[in-house]
Structure formats: C-alpha cells, structure tokens
Amino acid sequence: MANGPHALVGRAPEQATISGLLDQAVDGGAALVIRGTPGVGKSALLEWAATTAGDKFRVLRAIGSVTEFGLPYAALHQVMRPVLGHRNRLTPKYRLALEVAFGRTSGASPDLYTVAMAVLELLAEVAADRPVLLLADDAQWMDLASQQAMAFLARRVAADRIVLLATHRDTESGLLLDAAIPSVEIAPLDDDAAAALLDGVAGGLDPGVRSQLLDAACGNPLALLELPRAVGAYWGVNGDRLPLTARLESSFLARIGEFDAASATVLEVAALSDADDVAEIVAAAGLLSPRDSVPSLDPAVSAGLIVVDGASVRFRHPLIRSAVLQRLGPDRRRACHAALARVMVDRPERSVWHRAGAALWPDAALAEELERHAEQAIRRGAPANAVPALEQAAQLSVERGDKEARTYRGAALAYTVGQFETGERLRRHHRDLVESQHDGLRHEWLNELADGDRGGEQRIHSLLEFAERATVAGDGTLATDLLRSAALRCWNLSPGRPVGRQVIAAADRLGVADPATRAQLLAYGSPFGSDGTIRALIAGIPASERDATTTYRLAHAAACAGASDVSEGLLTEAADRIRAEGHLHTLGRTLSLLAWSAMRRGSWSHAVVAAEESARLCAETRQPFWEAASLVAHAMVAAFRGDFAHAEELVAGADLLNPRRFATIEAVALLARAAVASGQGRYELAFSCLARLHDPAASAFHPAHALWSLGSMAEAAVACGQVDAARSLIDDLPADVRATTSPTGRMNLAFAAAVLTGDDDAFAAALSADMTMWPYERYRLFLSYGSALRRQRRVRESRDLLRQARDGFDGLGAHPLAERARTELRAAGERSDSPATDVWESLSPQEIQIASMVAQGMTNRDIAKSLFISHRTVGSHLYRMFPKLGIASRSDLQRLAAEHER
Incomplete structure (x- = not known):
C-alpha cells in the first residue's frame, strides 16, 4: 500500500479523517474503528497515523493475536506497559485494580469496569502532559477483557487528549463494533490508485500480466504488493480461481517453502506463540531443530514475512501467520506447543496453554491447573477470560464427573458474561454428560439461562418440580435460583395468575427464609396482595445489614408490587452501592427500575437522568430488555412534558430492542404511546392503547400495568366517549386485582371511579387519600374535578382546584396539562399567563446529573468515579454548563441545582 515507508496510495479521505482527529486532540479526544477485509490497508493507516503524530503524541500500541488464548488483559497490558510507571498518580483504589488485573x-x-476506569484515568493523566495516540490493531483477536476495556475507553475519550484508533476485520464479530463507537469501512482501491500502487512496486511488467494482476487483486493493496513476487515462480495468473485470501496465503506458503528446516521452524513457533519475545521463540525453535542447525529469523525478515524490532518479532500481516498455521499438521502443532511450554516453565500462566495445546490425551493435573487459571482470571476481574480455560479444562478432564462440572461451570459463566454462542456450545456438550438427577437439574438451569422467557405456564410448573428435586439433592442455591426464575416468569407472563401463588406455596414448603428472596417471590408471583408483607420484609433488614445485592432485590420487589414510595429510596441506595463497586451491568438494571419509580413519584428530572444513564450502560453491557425499559421510561417523561416527537423516537428505539416481544416491554411501550396520544388530544387512540393491557389475547397483556394505568384509561375514556367500555374493563378485573392492597393500585381504582362517575362523592373519596406519593395524579384529579365543576357552572368552586392543578403542573414541567389548566381557568373567567422558560431545561440529562452531584458537594474526581467518566470530562461538562445557565461559579450551580430538585 506504500510508495516508500510511510506514503499511502488512494487513502486521502481516510488520512484526512485521521489528521482531523489528531489536530483536535489538543482540546479533546476521539475514537475511530477502521473496518475492512484482510489486506485492505487497515494496519498501514495506523502506521501512517503513528508517523504523522510524531513526537507530539505519546504513541501506545497493542496488536491482537489469534494465539492470545485466555490470558486476562493481555492486549490491554501491551497498551499500558509503557505508562504504568505513572500509576502513582492514581487513587489507591484504581492503582490496586490495575496491579491486580495485570x-x-x-x-x-476488581470489577472489569473498575479496571477500565483506572486505565482511563491513567491515560487522562498521561495525556495532560502530551496527547496520547492509542493504536489497537486487529482488535477482533484481542482477549475479551481487553476488548471490553477498549470499548469502554472508546466511548469516553471525547473530553481527554486521547485518540484511539482500532482496526477490525469486517468479517469478524467484536465488542468495538458498536453503534456508539464511530467507525469507517475501508474499501478496496479504485482502478487508478490500484494501478499506481502496482506500477510503484513492480514497474515494467508485461502488459498482459499487469492486467491480470490488477484483475486478480481486486483493489486489495496487500495483493498488489505481494502477488507480483509470485508471478511465474509460485502463482499462475492464468486459470487461477482461488479466492483472494487463499491466493495470498498460497503465495506466502510458497515463499516459506524455500526456507531450510530451521528457518521454517522459527516461523512455525512464532505463529503459535502468544508473545513476541525473540529469545523465547528462537529457544523453542532450537528444541525442534536438528542439532547441527541454528534457527535464524534472517530469511523470514529478508523475505518480508516478519519484522524484528529489538527483542520483539511480529508478522508483517496476519495472513502470513494464518498461512504458517495452515501448513502445520496436528503432530507438528503439538510439538511446537510443547517446545514453547518448555522454554517458559517460569511463566505458568502462559505455559499452561501451550501444555494444553500439546496434550494428546486427557490429563487430570493439567485440567486442574487450567481450572485454577480460570479462577485466577475471575479474581483479576476478567470472568470472560475464564470461560475458554474452563472449556479446555473440561476437554482434558479424565473423570466424567469433572468433565461435567467444568462444562457446566463454563456454560453458566459464558451466559453470565454475555458469551451466548460459547454458552450454547457448552450447553450442548453438557447435555451429553448428564448422568445423575442432579446433573439433569443443573442442565435445566442452563436451559433457563439460555431461554428464560419461553415455555408458558407449563414451564413454570416444571421449574417448581425441579426446585423440589434440587432441595432433596441438597443444592439449596440451585433450588432458590429455579424458584426465582419461576416467579419472574409469572411476572413476565402476567402477574396474578394462580400459578404465582403456587410458586409462593413451593417456597414455603422448601423453607426459603432469605427475606430478599421471599420479597422477590411474593412481588413476582402475587404482586396485588403482598404489599404489606413485602414492606415488613424490607423494614426487617436494617440498612447497615444490606449489601448491594440485597438492596437491589428488595427494591425490585417493591417496584413490582407498586410500592414506588419504598422502591425509589431503595433503588437510589442500591445504585450508590453498586457505583462504588463498579458493577456497570447491575447498575444499568438498577437505574432502569429507578427511572420508573422516580417517574411514578413525579421526580421527573431524576427519572430522566436515571433513564438516560441506564440506556447508555445497558447498551454498553448488552442488556436490550433493560435498555428498552429505560428508553420507554424516558419517553413517558418526554410525553408528560410535551416533547412528543422525542417520546415517539424513544419508543421506536425500544421496539427495535424487543424483537422477542417481551410482554412487559410491549405493555410499557403502550403506556408511553397512550401518554403521547393523550397529550396531543387523541383520546380514542390513548384509550385503545390502554385497553389492550386488559386483553388476555394481546401480546401486551399485563394486569399490573393495566391496574397502574386505570386513571389514565378513565381520563381517555371520558374524553372520547368510551365511559361504558372503561367501566366494563374495570368490572372485569379479577377479584384479587380489584381487592389489591397496593397503594398505587388502590389510588388508580379510586382515581378511575372519580373520573368515570364525575360526582362529588367519588372525587372527594379519591382526594381524601394521601396523594403526596403521586403528585402528577393528584394534579390531574384537581384538573378533572375543576373542569367538571366549571362545566356544571360552579365556577367559583372550580377556580381553586384549577389553580392548584396549573401550579402543580408548572412545577413538574407538565406543559400540556398546565396549558389545559390555563385554558380551563380562562374559561372560568380568570387570566392565567404562561410562565417564563426555565433555562435549567436546556441542560442534558448528564449535565443535570453532574449539577446535582455538585450540589451535594462532590469534587470533579468524585463525580467522575460515580459516572464512570474521566474527571476531565466532568470539567468539560461544567465548562459548557456555566454560560448556558448564566452563572460564573460552582456555588451558583449548587444554588440552582438545589432549587430544581424535584
């Protein structure tokens, strides 16, 4: 691809893009993933970027390799090794996280994301002295922990002087291929550029050969550089129909075929090595070479196959490595692995993989060592890297029981860390290893991890039976997991069915005593009548005795039971604890639930902040269900505030994340659509959406959400003349739903009765209850009652209610209903002007979140740790916020934030 060491042909647009990123690095960073087919010139662009950056940047590099096995953070360590001497700039927590991880x-x-935050903070500190250019070549082959950390960085470098450029094969999957990370696809060279490159490296070719070479290369720069060497001697242009990649590999193999045995052996060992250490590779090759031969790298360097830089060796292109690996038979491959293992006896973490690669028969000791390696990866905060170690340990196990146990553990871990393809493969293997009843029960749990929403009510009954058997087998943890899964299926299938009570009865029989687990089972299985018991269970555990997991479970139970007054505080507590521990996966779920609880309590700014952060984190940790739920919570608030276009956009995004049509997501999406329709005055559509929640034949049938939206349904029914239909739906509610003890449920029943009857007694009954938990519904009742009184010509009585509704809606930011209240007041003979625009509403959700943390007295570094961004990113947000708000100091921001807490 080059005319000279650094000149590129035909890549002006890509060079301009990279130059722009480098030029902007003085003020802020960026990330770019360069995608393309093998040989298209991705690595050449990185080399050009490094040369262009020159001494103005600190250049850090990592190269992914197909032979990195399961070594935790191998690629990340390549990047960070040159700057680890600066780790004393980090807080003790982050410094320790890096040292344990490496x-x-x-x-x-340490949690993986704590390690990633430590890397971000260290790079940000280093970049303060000189901008950093981070080059990640062949990212698709990096170990999974490194890929996760790199993706974390790529999303967060915008405010720091860090430019991250990564290359990625477009035929491979990988964690850096994410919609949130900018990417560009490198196309083959056009005809003119291809011809210029070929003439630059092989001028004077016969015109016919030149034409056939151009045709065969298809604009691939590597092919244009390599194929001319093979003309005549190795590669026949005429009649050769091999795919381009195979043709290039054949060309490399032909060149290797000219080497003596010792020189070829060096390449074979290098191809299988998981490191680039010249001494290590030459020493291993020496063990395989004849006594009178001295392994040498010189022939491969002269042939342009490898590059030796001091003590490091690398293949000039990954296709060369794959060509070498292709020529290795199984016996030779094992011999090379064995030689590498012998020369790295003092490095057991690496040698174990080569000994495993050399193993011909099962080996109990080696399998045990690989299992220990998996445990070490988990301890270092890289559970994804433990999966291949467990899979290899299972393959090498001698005893069938050990093979089953390791396969089960690997499969369960694979599902937990999001390696679903690996989980499926191991689950299939585990099925063939099942012998005992306990093995079978564990396999059922793998089936549940693989597909925890299919099978209907019959699957719930099966899970209860499995839980009974697990208890008899003495596996209480498995029994509890199966029970909890059965209960959660009840919630997702439709709360309140008799099978839910059967789950609770099974928990009683099996003696489930853990309060958090009991609260969850009650909330999922019988949410309408369990409010008091759940509140008592929560009250029975002092905050000082609750860890993050327990707090989250109790909060989720309260949320599903409709106890938003309890769940909001618990979820806030859980989120704070989980932030401190660095568990982004669980934090995303917690914030999603918090968004819904805060929205129902009228804390809309908090709800939007939680929903926006949750959606980002759930996208990052690949939890589409929870991401969709967060988008809809955000859509609800947008609809209440009158931003209908944004609300519809958010709901559409949630639909795309719900291809399996989860009933819960379908139901809440209908709530948001109804809120939009009602806000726009399309009451018939709003009523239709909410009525579908009551229809057992509808995919969105969900009695809990139907109960919690009765007030909205009644309002829409009155507005579009569907009062009788609404009354019929309420009359048809199951007895246990109508008899609910949930305050949210009782409030909605009273609200609907007042609106549908329209008489004073019904409104008085609804308003006599304590409505402080539901300010939005309270002001809607004021508006409905006030409007009804005005229509009855009881104008003086109506005005006070309408004023309270208007002021309440203004305080919440419910603009459509505030304007409706003003219209009613004007009709009642009272002038009511619109309030001035609040500049606070110009802030983004993350800016509001940062402002709130400033109001709490948190420093930029404290805020950065909580939000998993660099402290310089926090400073950048504050820099932009001050002029927006017309303020000049942190104390001004604290005052404004305190005024807008609602």
Whole structure:
C-alpha cells in the first residue's frame, strides 16, 4: 500500500479523517474503528497515523493475536506497559485494580469496569502532559477483557487528549463494533490508485500480466504488493480461481517453502506463540531443530514475512501467520506447543496453554491447573477470560464427573458474561454428560439461562418440580435460583395468575427464609396482595445489614408490587452501592427500575437522568430488555412534558430492542404511546392503547400495568366517549386485582371511579387519600374535578382546584396539562399567563446529573468515579454548563441545582 515507508496510495479521505482527529486532540479526544477485509490497508493507516503524530503524541500500541488464548488483559497490558510507571498518580483504589488485573499483586477481585476506569484515568493523566495516540490493531483477536476495556475507553475519550484508533476485520464479530463507537469501512482501491500502487512496486511488467494482476487483486493493496513476487515462480495468473485470501496465503506458503528446516521452524513457533519475545521463540525453535542447525529469523525478515524490532518479532500481516498455521499438521502443532511450554516453565500462566495445546490425551493435573487459571482470571476481574480455560479444562478432564462440572461451570459463566454462542456450545456438550438427577437439574438451569422467557405456564410448573428435586439433592442455591426464575416468569407472563401463588406455596414448603428472596417471590408471583408483607420484609433488614445485592432485590420487589414510595429510596441506595463497586451491568438494571419509580413519584428530572444513564450502560453491557425499559421510561417523561416527537423516537428505539416481544416491554411501550396520544388530544387512540393491557389475547397483556394505568384509561375514556367500555374493563378485573392492597393500585381504582362517575362523592373519596406519593395524579384529579365543576357552572368552586392543578403542573414541567389548566381557568373567567422558560431545561440529562452531584458537594474526581467518566470530562461538562445557565461559579450551580430538585 506504500510508495516508500510511510506514503499511502488512494487513502486521502481516510488520512484526512485521521489528521482531523489528531489536530483536535489538543482540546479533546476521539475514537475511530477502521473496518475492512484482510489486506485492505487497515494496519498501514495506523502506521501512517503513528508517523504523522510524531513526537507530539505519546504513541501506545497493542496488536491482537489469534494465539492470545485466555490470558486476562493481555492486549490491554501491551497498551499500558509503557505508562504504568505513572500509576502513582492514581487513587489507591484504581492503582490496586490495575496491579491486580495485570497480575502484579494479589487483592480483592476488581470489577472489569473498575479496571477500565483506572486505565482511563491513567491515560487522562498521561495525556495532560502530551496527547496520547492509542493504536489497537486487529482488535477482533484481542482477549475479551481487553476488548471490553477498549470499548469502554472508546466511548469516553471525547473530553481527554486521547485518540484511539482500532482496526477490525469486517468479517469478524467484536465488542468495538458498536453503534456508539464511530467507525469507517475501508474499501478496496479504485482502478487508478490500484494501478499506481502496482506500477510503484513492480514497474515494467508485461502488459498482459499487469492486467491480470490488477484483475486478480481486486483493489486489495496487500495483493498488489505481494502477488507480483509470485508471478511465474509460485502463482499462475492464468486459470487461477482461488479466492483472494487463499491466493495470498498460497503465495506466502510458497515463499516459506524455500526456507531450510530451521528457518521454517522459527516461523512455525512464532505463529503459535502468544508473545513476541525473540529469545523465547528462537529457544523453542532450537528444541525442534536438528542439532547441527541454528534457527535464524534472517530469511523470514529478508523475505518480508516478519519484522524484528529489538527483542520483539511480529508478522508483517496476519495472513502470513494464518498461512504458517495452515501448513502445520496436528503432530507438528503439538510439538511446537510443547517446545514453547518448555522454554517458559517460569511463566505458568502462559505455559499452561501451550501444555494444553500439546496434550494428546486427557490429563487430570493439567485440567486442574487450567481450572485454577480460570479462577485466577475471575479474581483479576476478567470472568470472560475464564470461560475458554474452563472449556479446555473440561476437554482434558479424565473423570466424567469433572468433565461435567467444568462444562457446566463454563456454560453458566459464558451466559453470565454475555458469551451466548460459547454458552450454547457448552450447553450442548453438557447435555451429553448428564448422568445423575442432579446433573439433569443443573442442565435445566442452563436451559433457563439460555431461554428464560419461553415455555408458558407449563414451564413454570416444571421449574417448581425441579426446585423440589434440587432441595432433596441438597443444592439449596440451585433450588432458590429455579424458584426465582419461576416467579419472574409469572411476572413476565402476567402477574396474578394462580400459578404465582403456587410458586409462593413451593417456597414455603422448601423453607426459603432469605427475606430478599421471599420479597422477590411474593412481588413476582402475587404482586396485588403482598404489599404489606413485602414492606415488613424490607423494614426487617436494617440498612447497615444490606449489601448491594440485597438492596437491589428488595427494591425490585417493591417496584413490582407498586410500592414506588419504598422502591425509589431503595433503588437510589442500591445504585450508590453498586457505583462504588463498579458493577456497570447491575447498575444499568438498577437505574432502569429507578427511572420508573422516580417517574411514578413525579421526580421527573431524576427519572430522566436515571433513564438516560441506564440506556447508555445497558447498551454498553448488552442488556436490550433493560435498555428498552429505560428508553420507554424516558419517553413517558418526554410525553408528560410535551416533547412528543422525542417520546415517539424513544419508543421506536425500544421496539427495535424487543424483537422477542417481551410482554412487559410491549405493555410499557403502550403506556408511553397512550401518554403521547393523550397529550396531543387523541383520546380514542390513548384509550385503545390502554385497553389492550386488559386483553388476555394481546401480546401486551399485563394486569399490573393495566391496574397502574386505570386513571389514565378513565381520563381517555371520558374524553372520547368510551365511559361504558372503561367501566366494563374495570368490572372485569379479577377479584384479587380489584381487592389489591397496593397503594398505587388502590389510588388508580379510586382515581378511575372519580373520573368515570364525575360526582362529588367519588372525587372527594379519591382526594381524601394521601396523594403526596403521586403528585402528577393528584394534579390531574384537581384538573378533572375543576373542569367538571366549571362545566356544571360552579365556577367559583372550580377556580381553586384549577389553580392548584396549573401550579402543580408548572412545577413538574407538565406543559400540556398546565396549558389545559390555563385554558380551563380562562374559561372560568380568570387570566392565567404562561410562565417564563426555565433555562435549567436546556441542560442534558448528564449535565443535570453532574449539577446535582455538585450540589451535594462532590469534587470533579468524585463525580467522575460515580459516572464512570474521566474527571476531565466532568470539567468539560461544567465548562459548557456555566454560560448556558448564566452563572460564573460552582456555588451558583449548587444554588440552582438545589432549587430544581424535584
């Protein structure tokens, strides 16, 4: 691709893009993934970027390799090794996380995202002295922990002087291929550029050969550089119909075929090595070469196959490595692995993989060592890297029981960390290893992890039976997991069915005593009559005795039971604890639930902040169900505030994330659509949406959400003349739903009765209850009652209610209903002007979140740790916020934030 060491042909647009990123790095960073087919010139662009950056940047590099096995953070360590001497700039927590992750010390297992935050903070500190250019070549082959950390960085470097450029094969999957990370696809060279490149490296070719070479290369720069060497000697242009990649590999193999045995052996060992250490590779090759031969790298360097830089060796292109690996038979491959294992006896973490690669028969000791390696990866905060170690350990196990146990553990872990393809493969293997009843029960749990929403009510009954058997087998943890899964299926299938009570009865029989688990089972299985019991269970556990997991479980139970007054506080507490521990996966779920609880309580700014952060985190941690739920919570608030276009956009995004049509997501999406329709005055559509929640034949049938939206349904029914239909739906509610003890449910029943009857007694009954938990519904009742009184010509009585409704809606930011209240007041003979625009509403959700944290007295570094961004990103947000708000100091921001807490 080059005319000279650094000149590129035909890549002006890509060079301009990269130059722009480098030029902007003085003020802020960027990330770009360069995608393309093998040989198209991705790596050449990175080399050009490094040369262009020159001494103005600190250049850090990592190269992915197909032979990195399961070594935790191998690629990330390549990047960070040159700057680890600066780790004393980090807080003790982040410094320890890096040292444990990189195996420099022992300590408590750090969460992967804590490690990633430590990397971001260290790079940001280093970049303060000189901008950093991070080059990640062949990212698709990096170990999974490194890929996750790199993707984390790529989303967060915008405010720091860090430019991250990664290359990625477009035929491979990988964590950097994410919609949130900018990417560009490199196309083959056009005809003119291809011809210029070929003439630059092989001028004077016969015109016919030149034409056939151009045709065969298809604009691939590597082919244009390599194929001319093979003309005549190795590669026949005429009649050769091999795919381009195979043709290039054949060309490389032909060149290797000219080497003596010792030189070829060096390449074979290098291809299988998981490191680039010249001494290590040459020493291993020496063990395989004849005594009178000295392994040498020189022939491969002269042939342009490898590059040796000091003590490091690398293949000039991954296709060369794959060509070498292709020529290795199984016996030779095992011999090379064995030689590498012998020369790295003092590096057990690496040698174990080569000994596994050399193994011909099952080996109990080696399998045990691989299992220990998996446990070490988990301790270092890289559970994804433990999966291949467990899979290899299972393959090498001698005893069938050990093979089953390791396969089960690997499959369960694979599902947990999002490696679903690996989980499916291991689950299939596990099925063939099942012998005992306990094995079979564990396999059923893998089936549940693989597909926890299919099978209907019969699957719930099966899970209850499995839980009974697990208890008899003495596996209480498995029994509890199966029970909890059965109960959650009840919630997703439709709460309130008799099978839910059967789940609770099974928990009683099996003696489930853990309060958080009991609360969850009650909330999922019998949400309409369990409010008091759930509240008592929660009250029985002091905050000082609740860890993050327990707090989250109790909060989820309260949310599903409609106890938003309890769930909001618990979820806030859980989120704070989970932030401190760095568990982004669970934090995304927690914030999603918090968004819904805060929205129902009228804390809309908090709801939007939680929903926006949750959606980002759930997208990052690949949890589409929870991401969709967060988008809809955000859509609800947007609809209440009158931003209908944004609300519809958010709901459409949630639909795309719900291809399996989860009933819960279908139901809440209808709530948001109804809120939009009602806000726009399309009451018939709003009523239709909400009525579908009551229809057992509809995919969105969900009695809990139907109960919690009765007030909205009644309002829409009155407005579009469907009062009788609404009354019929309420009359048809199951007895246990109408008899609910849930305050949210009772409020909605009273609200609907007042609106549908329209008489004073019904409104008085609804308003006599304590409505402070539901300010939005309270002001809607004021508006409905006031409007009804005005229509009855009881104008003086109506005005006070309408004023309270208007002021309440203004306080919430419910603009459509505030304007409706003003219209009613004007009709009642009272002038009511619109309020001035609040500049606070110009802030983004994350800016509001940062302002709130500033109001709490948190420093930029404290805020950065909580939000998983660099402290310089926090400073950048504050820099933009001050002019927006017309303020000049942090104390001004604290005052404004305190005024807008609602």
